[in-house]
Amino acid sequence: MRGLCEHKSARLKVDLSAIRKNYARLSRYAVGADCAAVVKADAYGLGMDKIATALAGQVKSFFVAQPEEGCLLRKILPNKRIFVLHGFLPDGPGLMADYNLIPVLNSLEQVRGWRAFCSRKERDYPAALQFDTGMSRFGLAEEDIQNEALKGFKPILVMSHLACADHLDHPANEEQRKRFIKMSAAFPHVPRSLAASSGIFLGTDYHFDLVRPGVALYGLPPNEMDTSLHPVLELEAQILQLRKISKGAGVGYGLSYHATHSMRLATVGIGYADGVFRAFSEGGGHLWYKGIRLPIIGRVSMDSLTVDVTAVPEEQLAEGSWLSIIGPEQDIATVAAQSGTIGYEILTSLGHRFARFYHDDDDDI
Ligand SMILES: *Cc1c(COP(=O)(O)O)cnc(C)c1O
Numbered sequence: 001m002r003g004l005c006e007h008k009s010a011r012l013k014v015d016l017s018a019i020r021k022n023y024a025r026l027s028r029y030a031v032g033a034d035c036a037a038v039v040k041a042d043a044y045g046l047g048m049d050k051i052a053t054a055l056a057g058q059v060k061s062f063f064v065a066q067p068e069e070g071c072l073l074r075k076i077l078p079n080k081r082i083f084v085l086h087g088f089l090p091d092g093p094g095l096m097a098d099y100n101l102i103p104v105l106n107s108l109e110q111v112r113g114w115r116a117f118c119s120r121k122e123r124d125y126p127a128a129l130q131f132d133t134g135m136s137r138f139g140l141a142e143e144d145i146q147n148e149a150l151k152g153f154k155p156i157l158v159m160s161h162l163a164c165a166d167h168l169d170h171p172a173n174e175e176q177r178k179r180f181i182k183m184s185a186a187f188p189h190v191p192r193s194l195a196a197s198s199g200i201f202l203g204t205d206y207h208f209d210l211v212r213p214g215v216a217l218y219g220l221p222p223n224e225m226d227t228s229l230h231p232v233l234e235l236e237a238q239i240l241q242l243r244k245i246s247k248g249a250g251v252g253y254g255l256s257y258h259a260t261h262s263m264r265l266a267t268v269g270i271g272y273a274d275g276v277f278r279a280f281s282e283g284g285g286h287l288w289y290k291g292i293r294l295p296i297i298g299r300v301s302m303d304s305l306t307v308d309v310t311a312v313p314e315e316q317l318a319e320g321s322w323l324s325i326i327g328p329e330q331d332i333a334t335v336a337a338q339s340g341t342i343g344y345e346i347l348t349s350l351g352h353r354f355a356r357f358y359h360d361d362d363d364d365i
Pocket of ligand 1: 213
């Protein structure tokens with residue numbers, strides 16, 4: 001493989017073409033609506049610069065959470081629409097205008113601040129407006145809609161966010177959708193957006209004018225639907241040391257494991273500082289070598305973990321052999337379940353010590 005760094009014991013491979021294919025799939029699914037891309041939190045830990053660049057040919061609108069992320073993205077994408085989900089803090093409207101960012105205004109306070117800023121500048125800078133339709137996180141409450149502060153205000157987008165869209169038949173989905181239609185009626189002809197990844201798979205009633213997938217772009221199925229998304233990443237780590245232990249030997253911090261029989265162990269160069277949760281070992285986690293399951297033995301440490309490699313013929317493994325953590329044999333959802341969390345948290349916890357490799361089919365042509 002091109003350009004492998006020999007000096008890092010773990011590597012993350014990200015397939016940019018798979019992200020583009022997932023984008024194409026989601027936009028086909030939401031046909032009729034514009035499909036944005038959510039790249040907050042460094043594109044869910046995978047690298048915002050690389051991913052935004054890879055999507056720039058297809059995507060018109062991007063979403064980030066924080067103003068700072070918006071500024072970084074603006075330098076990568078000079079001409080795209082960039083929405084900032086958190087809006088801005090009281091001293092922040094100037095930054096929005098300077099970087100040509102579109103704040104998502106979440107409170108009457110933000111609306112007032114933005115409108116005052118626009119009138120000082122004598123210019124109607126674009127803004128989006130969020131409604132709280134039931135999640136009680138961001139957005140205007142239903143009773144805010146009649147407020148004086150909104151009189152004559154024309155956002156370029158109204159939006160809301162679903163709390164339970166990962167469950168297809170959760171009654172809150174329909175309740176939020178109805179409330180969204182009702183609240184957005186106060187802003188006729190303004191484009192509307194309700195669905196993130198999971199909302200897209202609730203069907204066309206949820207698509208409105210713009211959908212905002214994040215996690216599905218990165219290959220995680222957002223709910224129980226089979227969405228046939230392409231896997232995007234592989235995470236592997238190298239064996240640093242091999243050893244044999246006899247029955248009764250303790251393994252790792254706290255000696256939480258004692259060998260019930262003699263076995264061969266491999267100490268692998270990845271740990272919880274790299275995003276392999278300590279809970280992963282307690283949840284029965286394992287690594288893989290060519291289709292063979294390698295149970296994690298004892299506790300995950302900060303920089304390493306230990307697996308039982310007794311099932312692999314001895315001559316096949318050496319110091320430096322690569323084992324797979326996320327890949328064809330084990331997806332992110334499995335790792336998440338065994339770590340007691342969700343795929344989103346696994347992705348955004350991926351550490352920064354890996355060698356990172358970005359593959360793009362288009363580069364091969
Ligand atoms: C994070 C986020 C998204 C993207 O969510 P996914 O579940 O990753 O698709 C969309 N909209 C809002 C408001 C968000 O906070």
